[in-house]
Amino acid sequence: MRYSKMLLPTSKEVPAEAEVISHQLLLRGGFIRKLTAGVYSYLPLGLMALRKVTAIVREEMKRAGAQEILMPMVQPGDLWMESGRWQHYGPELLRFRDRNERECCLSPTQEEVATDLARRELLSYRQLPVNIYHIQTKYRDEMRPRFGLMRCREFIMKDAYSFDADDEGAARSYENMRVAYSRIFARLGLDYRMVEADSGSIGGSYSHEFMVLADAGEDTLVLCRDCSYAANVEKAMVAPVLASAAGVPLEELRKVATPGTKKVATVAEFLKVPPQQIIKTMIYQIERDGPEPREFVAALVRGDREVQTVKLKNLLGANEVNSLTEDQVWEFLRLPVGFIGPVNLPLRVVADSEVMAMVNAVAGANEKGFHYQGVNPERDFSVQVTGDLRQIAAGDRCPHCGGLLHFREGIEVGHIFKLGAKYSEAMNATFQDREGRQRPFIMGCYGIGVSRILAACIEQNHDRNGIIFPMPLAPVQVILLNLGLEDEALTSAAEELYQALLAAGVEVLFDDRDERPGAKFKDADLLGIPLRLTVGRTFKQEGLVELRERKSGETTLLPVDQVVAAVQARIRRELA
C-alpha cells in the first residue's frame, strides 16, 4: 500500500464535534468520516482495523464450535410481535412500512430471526446444541448518538445465539462463549474485565458484560480489591449494613417548616440532622404490560444514597423507567419537588432496604416549605415493594467477601446473556426431546460490538501524539517512511525494502508521499502503526535503517538486510 495512492486524509486539527479522544483520533487519522449523526463511513485504514477485529472474532467463534451464517438487517414486524419486543423495545427500534404496507424494522439484534430459524430447522434433540452467529450491520435509533464509534446508530456487531435442550446444556454453551470472549479480548490486546450485568432490553435470567477499562467509558464498574467480584454499577448488589434500631423510642410524627430547603444537604443543615436521617423520595413514571401500562411511583432511598433506576425497573418488572422534571411532577401530580415524602402519598411506594430500617426519619410533607420529622416506616406510611434499590457507592463493601470496592469507568464491548426460554416460549420454538415431547429451546445470546472495539482500543491506547495500536488490532503492522524522495539511492533502497517486506508477508504502509520528514513522522505517530521504519539520513550516512516501536519509542538502527527479519521477530512476539 502506497500512501500516495490512498484515501487517508489525516489532519492536525482537533475536530470540534469530537469530545472523546478515540473520536478525535479516528477522525484526525482518516479512519472514519461522519455521514450523519451516529452514522459513519470507514475509510480504507479504518476498515483494515475492523477486519483485524472480525478475523480474531471468527477464529475464536470457530474454535468454540459456533457456525457463521448471515441474517438480514430488514426484519418483518410479525416476528417482533410474536416475541413481544415490538411493544417493548422503545423508539430505538427503527420501524417502517414497506411498499406493501407491511410493518418492518431494522435489526438492532437478531433473537427473533435466530429463534425463527431454530424452530424451522432444529426439530430434534439430536441436532442440539447449536450455536449460530453472524457479523452484520445493526441499527439503533439512538436519541443522542455520540463519541464517534462508541455510541453509533449504525454499527457492526457480532451476535451469536445458542440453542440447547436443557439448562445444563445452556450453561455449558454460556461458559463456552465466556471462554471464547475472554480469549477474543485477550488476543485483541485489550485490558478488560468481565462483570455481572443487567440484561436490559434483551431480557433473560442473567448476563455478563465485557468492559474495556477506559476513562471515557460510559459505564461504571464496581470491582473488589480482594476477590474477583466485578459488576456493572447498574447491577452491583449492595449488602446493606443496617444500624440496629432496637431500643430507640419512636418519636411522634410532626410537621416542621423548612423554608427554601429543596436539597437533602440544606434540609439536613436546617434541621441539624445527618443526611442518613433523611428519606429521599424520587418520582418516576414507569411503563409495563397490563391494563394500566403507565404508572407514577415513588422510590425511597436514604438521603446520602442515589436511586439506581435499573434496579427500580427490575424490582417493578417494568419495561421502562423515566424520571420527570420538576414541572412535570407538578403538572401531573401537584407535588412540590424537594418537599415530597411517603406520608399520605397517593402513589405506589418502593423503598430501599435501608429505608425500612430507619427510625425517626425526616421526609417531605408534600407541601412546599414543610417536612415531617419523626417519620417511621410502616407506622407512618406503607410500602408496596422493598429491596435493593440504591446505587452502590464509595464505602460500600463487596457483597461476596466484604472487601473494599473500587470504581472504574469502562466501555462495554461484549455482552453475554442467559436467555432461558424467554424467546422460545413466546415464539413457540420447540424441539422433540428424547421422550418424544415438544420442549422449548433453552437459549443464550452473545454480542460483541465490533466497531466499538476500535474506539475502546484507542481510548485505552494513545498518547498526545496519536493512537498506539496493539499489534493484533493495527490496520497494518509497519509504516515505512522514505525521507529522500529526491534522492535516487534512498528512494530505490526504500522501494526495495518495501518489496522485501511485502514478499515476507508483512503488512506495510509505504509513505512515499512528497511531504517533509516532520509531516511523515507526525502522521506515523497519529496513525499508531506499531512499527515504523525510516530510510533517511542514517541510511545515507551509514547504510542503516531506523526501526522504531510506536509504543515504547525505542529505536534501533539496522543494516538494511536485517530489517525484514527484525520486523518479523517483533510482530511474532506481539502476536504471541
Added chain:
Amino acid sequence: MRYSKMLLPTSKEVPAEAEVISHQLLLRGGFIRKLTAGVYSYLPLGLMALRKVTAIVREEMKRAGAQEILMPMVQPGDLWMESGRWQHYGPELLRFRDRNERECCLSPTQEEVATDLARRELLSYRQLPVNIYHIQTKYRDEMRPRFGLMRCREFIMKDAYSFDADDEGAARSYENMRVAYSRIFARLGLDYRMVEADSGSIGGSYSHEFMVLADAGEDTLVLCRDCSYAANVEKAMVAPVLASAAGVPLEELRKVATPGTKKVATVAEFLKVPPQQIIKTMIYQIERDGPEPREFVAALVRGDREVQTVKLKNLLGANEVNSLTEDQVWEFLRLPVGFIGPVNLPLRVVADSEVMAMVNAVAGANEKGFHYQGVNPERDFSVQVTGDLRQIAAGDRCPHCGGLLHFREGIEVGHIFKLGAKYSEAMNATFQDREGRQRPFIMGCYGIGVSRILAACIEQNHDRNGIIFPMPLAPVQVILLNLGLEDEALTSAAEELYQALLAAGVEVLFDDRDERPGAKFKDADLLGIPLRLTVGRTFKQEGLVELRERKSGETTLLPVDQVVAAVQARIRRELA
C-alpha cells in the same frame, strides 16, 4: 467441518414457492432460508460460497488499484435530494423518518454518499484518480421479489465509484474496471457476456452489463454471430432498412369501417394489407421533471414491431414510462384501444424511424370500429419526436457489421456506468484543477451483484441431481463420505484422511452422519461439491478410496496415501 455438527438442512422435496432451479437448489441444499418476501438468511454453506465470490472480487479490485471502504446502509434524505434521486427513484427506494423526524432511506446504491465523501476529501487534481468501493448489504423495495437470490429486496452488492479530473481519465478508469470485471467473472468460472446496456435509474452517459448466460435470465441479450456486438435488448440499436417510397403516389385519407378488429393481425386480414402497412399506436403515461411532470404520449411503430419502452423513456428524457390498461385509456383519454391512430390525436406523438418512411398506411381512427387508410406521416399527422423506438427482433441485422443477430437469455451480475458529471454537478462536488479552477469530478460507478452471482452460477451449472459448483465458487472443495460408521477400520481411515486433508489446506466437508450411503451420495450431488471422496466398500476390500468429480462423474480409485496429492492436483487445475 463435520456434517453432523452443521446447520445444513437438505431436503428432497422441491419447494412449491421456488420457480427457478437456482432457487430450488439453494433451498433444498440448505444454503439459504427465506425470512420474508425477497429477504433471505444465508446458512453456513451459503455464506461460504458467498465468501468465495467476495474474495475474488476483493483480489481483482485491489489489483485494479481500487480502495476498499465501508459506507453506511442508512442514508440521510438530504443527499438524495441534492442529487435529485429522492424525487426520481420511485418506490423501490425505501424511505422512512428517524426518531428525530429526519428523512432517511436504505441504500439501494451509494452514488450520493461516495460523491459526498469525494467533495469533502478530494480537493486537488493531484489526489486523482481515486476508485473506492465497498461490499455491503443493499435494499430495494421490489414490488415482486422473486426467483430466490435472483431478485431480492435485501441483497449484497459490491459497488465502486471512480473520480477523475477529465473525460480521458474517466475513460481509463472505466476501462480499468471493464478489465477487472472480465477477470472476476472469468475467475468465477462463469460463461458470461459483456453487453451494451441502458443506464436506468443510475443515469450517466453509457454503460455495460455483464450477463451470465442462463435460460432463466430475466434479461434478453442480442448477440451478433459475426462480430463482437452484444447488447441488452432494451438498448440494442436497430439499423432500419427503409423501403424506398420514391415514386409511390400518395392516396387520399379515407375512413373505413373495421368492426371487431382490435389487433394488428385482424385489421391486416380484414383490410387485406400486410402488418408492415399498419401503424401501431400505443399510449403511455410518462413522468419527468418540469412544470407538467405527467403526460400521456402516443408511440408509433410499424404493425409488426414492438415499442421498446426503455428507448421511449430515453428518447423523451422521462424518468418513468408506464403503460396503461384499456380501461385507463378510455377513462383518461376517451380513446378506444385497438382503434387509436395519430390522425387528429390530441397527444404528443413519438414515432419510430420506420414509421416516418411509411406510405399510404393504415391507422386507427380514434373511433371504435373504424380505421383510416391512406395515412401518410407529416401530411396527415405531425410527429414531435422521431428515433429508434422499436425493440430489436429476429431478422434484424447487426448495427455494426450487418451480420445475423441472435438472442440469448441472461442474468445481470455486473453493471458498469460512465456517469460523467451527473452527480458531481448536481451535488457541487468539485476539485481544484492544475490551473486553480474548481471543476466537477468525472465519475464512473461499477456494481457487482454478489449474492445474485450465486443464483446465476447455479442456473448455469446444475443437473437433475443438484448443483455443480465450479471449483472457484464452491463453498468447499471436497466432500468426504465415511460409509462405515459402524466399522472401526473404515471410520478411523476416514478420520485420518479428513485430518490429512485439513492439514494440507484442503477445504473439506466430512460427512460423518449416521445416514445410509444412498442419502450421503444424494446430498453430495445436491450440494454440488466439486470433488467427492468415499471411504467405503472398496477401501474395506482393496484399501482404495474413490475420488469422483461432480461435473464429469468420472471416478478414480486411489490408495489412501495418494489421495491428498491427487485432490490437490485437481484443485490446482480447476483454480488455474
